[in-house]
Amino acid sequence: MINLPPAFIYIIGALLIPLVRIRRLQQALALLIPVLAMVTIMQMPQGTYWQMQFLDYDLILGRVDKLSKLFAYIFVIISFFSMIYAIHIKEIGQHVAAYLYVGSTLGVVFAGDLFSLFFFWEIMAASSVFLIWYNRTEASLKAGFRYALVHLFGGAILLGGIVMQVSTTGSTLFNPFDLSTLAAKFILFGFLINAAVPPLHAWLPDAYPEGTITGSVFMTAFTTKSAVYVLARSFAGTEILIWLGAIMALYGVFYAVIEKDIRRLLSYHIVSQVGYMVCAIGIGTEMALNGASAHAFCHILYKAVLFMGMGAVIQATGRRNILDLKGRYLYRKMPITLGLYMVGAFSISAVPLFNGFISKTIIVAAAGVSEMPLIEIMLHLASVGTFLSVGLKLPWGVWFGKPDGSEDEITDLKKIPLNMHLGMGLGALLCIITGIFPDILYKILPYKVDFHPYAPSHVVASLQLLVLTLAGFCLYTNKLMAGRKSISLDTDWFYRTFGRIILEFCLFPLNRFRDSVQSSFANWTAAMASLSKHPYALLEIGWYTVTGQKKTMAELLQRTYDEKDYRLPIGIGVCASLIFLFIYALVYMRVAS
Amino acid sequence: MNPTKLRLIMLGLILLLFLLGFAFPNPHPHFWWQKIPVFDIFFGFFGSILIIVLAKWIGHKWLLKDKDYYDHD
Structure with a gap:
């Protein structure tokens, strides 16, 4: 160590x-x-x-x-x-x-x-x-x-x-x-x-x-x-987290249905799956906290496998949108990636023998044990949506899909390095091992586990849910796959729009204001500079203002100071001094007396 | 495999799960719906359709925009 x-x-x-x-x-x-x-x-x-x-x-x-x-x-x-x-x-x-x-x-x-x-x-x-x-x-x-x-x-x-x-x-x-x-x-x-x-x-x-x-x-x-x-x-046990988590689980699921970007779709399923964990933390019982921890463990594994799979597709094809991939029968060219991806997809969908089944079900069961009917139903519905998008829509769209004649052929497929398959393979292997032998994981959970995922009724109920989700998918495949390339608005709209408004405010009104302040200061500075070269201009400005003669400031300030223009006889200076002294003496005497 | 055969397999599988639902009811139901042996059959089917239809409708009406929605320079 x-x-x-x-x-x-x-x-x-x-x-x-x-x-x-x-x-x-x-x-x-x-x-x-x-x-x-x-x-x-x-x-x-x-x-x-x-x-x-x-x-x-x-x-x-x-x-x-x-x-x-x-x-x-x-x-x-x-x-x-x-x-x-x-x-x-x-x-x-x-x-x-x-x-x-x-x-x-x-x-x-x-x-x-x-x-x-x-x-x-x-x-x-x-x-x-x-x-x-x-x-x-x-x-x-x-x-x-x-x-x-x-x-x-x-x-x-x-x-x-x-x-x-x-x-x-x-x-x-x-x-x-x-x-x-x-x-x-x-x-x-x-x-x-x-x-x-x-x-x-x-x-x-x-x-x-x-x-x-x-x-x-x-x-x-x-x-x-x-x-x-x-x-x-x-x-743990904070009630608001129960509701936030359950809403989160469904929120991600709904967005995933309309998403076409393969990694963005998977990202929404991170939101959804983390929703289960947040909800379990809110429930806060030992069983729920075990569920949150176990699900975090399993989720990290299968989500990495899913992202690795889609990463491999992007690396090989250079494409990231379902609409650019469907109908090209990519499964013929990338069967290993498909197989490994499906392990992750079955895991996230809680298919028995895959690890999501042994962790997600603890959380749903914990909601049941804690007598939270609405939460249980919400989490249950999110499970349906998970299989629908990650287990069916995504692999169908990426590797299979019905061609409609508009497809271009993917020709320049790049080779996937062995290490990428190896990383995916190890992740997938651990998904299966922990799925088949849940005790490996249950032993290291924070609290003692008293949960049996492979109870027959449990397995049958899960299979019912999954198979009928498949049936729903088959009926609505065309609707699910239809659409054009687009982006989905989310809450980032607020800060992206607000950010743009701020930016435009800075670029236009605020910048114009800055411009006007700057130019008026510049004019004043220029005027002061000219005035300092020709201070008598101030008197002239006063004179022209009093007499009503029109001269522009520029005209006045353009003139440079010439001493000769303002030279006065010395007697005027002496006279002014005497007048000043006389007034001073008068004031002084008045004050002194 | 032709579509008819696939449909038959699917229907057979659903029937089998329907029967298995009765054979293995939930021994510890917490809510009334957990007492229904085939509840998940209906929940899976109608739940998936609800999600598709609702999400597509909201997406179409409100959330989906052109790719250059944020890129106006």
Whole structure:
């Protein structure tokens, strides 16, 4: 074991990668870092350690219990698979950004105090934005800026909450909060932005489809699930989260139905799936929290596989819209990618023997046990929508689809590197293993598990739901696939429109005002400069004004001062002095007497 | 495989699940609908149609815009 917080293993590793000049060694180091972190985490005892003093506060970098370890395990596992998927990338900056991102997420997971939590929280945002910008398109540049702005705003709110919390309670410990305080409300708001809870979610489907093919795979795992972790840690049992989560689960599902961009569709299903977790955290029972943790674990795996699959399609074809892919029978050319994608699709759809089935069902059952009928129905309906979009619409549209005669042939298909298939394959394998042997996962959940996903009635009910969703899909395939290339408006409309209004206000009215202020100042300065060269002009201006003669200012000020024009006989000066002295003497005598 | 054969397989599968629903009812129902053995058959079918129709309608009426919606310079 290395006696170093896993966050630093990644961060130091990320900084070392560019220093190694041999490519094979670079790749080996990039793959060794998760292994080192995994060994370290496995050997980390439960407790609180790695404490240090900073100003008057204690920073705690190692608050280790079952919850933090579970999240750390899956973060490290997925970073390993994602790095395998991305290892062919020659641009080292991408690996550095990815590992700074992973490291800071682990920092959040093991943070025991609010300051170190905030510190790592901000590095997460700052490093992940590069995974978008590295895509080097205009769209990714803009989406990256919006992503950064939203997260900086969220970070500022979080910091505000933390400062209030520390100043009112005097404690920096990161423990459950009392939502009646303003500080806790601010902190919750900051967490909800990262958890992509509507209406604060639009950054996610805006940014993730614009990331690099490999960078987006990293992004699917860390930001939202670290937010799920901090919510589970500090806001378990908060009632509003139940409703927000259930709405979120359906919100993502509805948007996915109308989406045509393959990664944006999957992004909406991150929102939907995280909705299950947020809802479970709101329910807050031991069963529900187990469900949230288990679902985070499974979701990270299958969502990475799904993004890897769609990334492979984009890499091979250069196309990202269902309308550009359907009816081209891509399954003939990319059967392995299809097979591996389907493992992820069956997992997210909670098909028995795949891992979504063993985790999502805990949450739905927890809603039942807690006697929440509407929530149970909402989550149930979201399951239908998940299979509909990710399990049916997306693979049908991308790999199959009925041709309508307007299709062009995909000819220049690029080869998918072996490592990309390997990364997907490992993810898919783990989806199946945890699906078939749920106890592997149940053993490491925060609380004791008393749940049997493979009860016959349960399996039959799930199959009924799935098969009849398939029937509904078959009936409405044409309607689902119809449409033209378009974008869907979401809550980012508000800040994009408001931002544009601000920009236009700055560009036009405000800029005109600045212009007029500047030019009037410039005129005044010029006038003063001329006047200083010819101060008598002031008298002339007065004279012409009194006598009513019309002369323009420019005319007056254009004349330069000539001493001869104003030379007076010396007697006038002497006379004026005498008059002045005389008046002075009179006044003096009057005052003195 | 021809469409008729596929439809038959599908119908057979639904029938089988219908019967299995009665064979394995939910032993711990929390709500009245969980007591109905074939509830998920109806829920899956009508739920999927509801989602498609409603989402498409909202999308068509309100949310879907031209690709250059935000790009007016």
